[in-house]
Amino acid sequence: MTKDHSNIAILKEIAELLNEETEMIPMLNGALSKFLSGTKFETGWIFFIDERGKSELVVKQNLPDALSYNDCQHLKRGGCWCVSRFRNEELEKASNIIECQRIESAIEANVGEHSDITHHATVPLQSGQERFGLLNVASRNTVRFSDEDLDLLESVAFQMGSAIKRIYLTNEQQEIALVQERNRLARDLHDSVNQLLFSVTLTARAGIEMSEQPDIKETFKDIQQLTQEALTEMRALIWQLRPKGLESGLIEAIKVYAEMLNLKLAVNVSGVIQFPSRIEETLFRIAQEALNNVRKHAGVTQAEIYISVTATDVLLVVKDEGQGFNIEAHRHIPSIGLQSIVDRVHAVGGTADWVSEIGKGTELLIRLPY
Template sequence: MQSNEHSNIGLLKEIAELLNEETEMTPMLQGALRKFLAGTQFETGWIFFINKKGKHQLIVHENLPNALEHDSCRYLQKGGCWCVSKFRNGELKKATNMIECQRIESAIDAKIEDHGGITHHATVPLQSGQERFGLLNVASPHTVAFTDDELALLESVAFQMGSAIKRIVLTKQEQEMALVQERNRLARDLHDSVNQLLFSVTLTARGGSVMAEQTEVKETFREIQHLTQEALTEMRALIWQLRPKGLETGLVEGIKGYAEMLGLTLKVNVTGVINLPSRIEETLFRIAQEGLNNVRKHAGVQEAELFITVTPTDMLLVLKDEGCGFQMDTNVRIPSIGLQSMKDRAQAAGGSVDWVSEIEKGTELLIRLPY
């Protein structure tokens, strides 16, 4: 018994060191889960994150039997179960043996692949203080219930994981705040220096075109004025991208304000109530910005239409123009940096970006983000 306690203390120490060293969420949890399973009688495990709406997401898993790993862990990803339900209701406070698990039962009943003797699992909430993040589930073949000592060890590692998750969440928040501050500083510098300089050049060129007597000189000044005005518009768009105005009054107002700044007429249609997390709101705004930039630069029109549809789980944004459109070979990499940027932003938020375009028939940009 004493030897086993020493072994557990050593294991918890190793896990604590791993959790403290990692700076990224998924590798940290994957490594800790792998080390925990290797040092205990538990053989398989998985971690769910559960948001405030109760929606669960499979974050990491280790040593799953084929039945549970089948089709990208479909049986773990979908449906309901006792542990998630109790977590949502705030009734799951400590490590607990599961009497039954609908996810495992569904995978077994499907008779698609071997379940490896896994029929039940234990569960424990991942939390730090009053803040809850999700669940750690573990199981072993032909095991219906685990001992009190095993459950106590499971609680200890869950406490460590919860503290580490909180640390990374706070670190990410600090990094995002620092990034916003740096964007604001850069936007102020651009506005106070380059933007003002371009404005001065525009005024000088306008004055030169009025004062000049020779036609060629007048045309030169007018061309300088035109080019400088274009550069000024580009600079203002860049400043908006760094420090968006209007988002404090909502996503729609922010997008409409950006379109107006570009000289575009934007018709907006909204279905549902918009109440989004700030991270999702900014992602949608950034993608919409890039879409509006493309309309201004490439579509050859000054009008566009925006459709926003809000569902209980997803946000759908469609930006449509009746411009010249484009044609792209689906077998080659996305040629536009702007299009690739939109796709990367959406994927980083767990969503998707697609577009439908045809020569002389306009373009539709379709953005879907979960929240």
């Protein structure tokens, strides 16, 4: 088999893998592995770079010890010509990197063998006008790759970029379908169960007015109170399924939700409230769950929320002066609500912690990157 035919075969195998995979990281890992195993390139890594220029190392293959040391700290930090050119929209095709500060810093740190990896080639991952990040590859004792090598690298990067776009579109469609299903469920709950509970409340009120026996009056009062509580729970559930207030902004949505729960809420904000939609909804869902916990377990009718925004993350604190709980007595997360919050936080790479003491309230601390 000639070299051209060999390259075509590699690109065909990669195309088949990219078309079959539905998960982003396994897809990129598999494609990079096939590419390295079928070409002269020996090691590679992929950066995703967001709209603000923040880079994230998402895939790596066959890195020498110097580059993989301490969770690839030298690849993740410091200056980098390829990332800088990408951010400035000056990198349009596969290119040789004459010197890489990150590789040089790893070698100078003397933290492991660099296996004669001193330079690398780079190529942007994109689909049309959308740019996602960089594919970097390197080989032992190679300072410069040939035009033919770079053409091959560009071809596989084109395939990867198209596959990344496909998965993003698929995820967006799934998110739209999920929102539509939430809206349908919220509508059904409002039109059926919510109306039934409201009818029971009216019936109980009529029973109180019509009955003259104290025991029967008291029974109807209990029914009315329980039904009213169930209505409040149902309205909160409908809001969780379909947060209408979010289009008016995160803070306003949180305030309206607290008001619906009959909680007096103080909100303190520092920094500019402007997040990606996924982070904004995550913050809203966490605030909802935290306020639900205050209403159900704290034994108070007021709470405080602090939101502090920096260039890289957001800190959300929800505080109450309620009855609290003994943290030492809980080997596991003490409530389903807190577990739900932890799950949401971990899903976006954040951290969750809480401080509580009997009789001295609870403080929930959430930090999310964005």
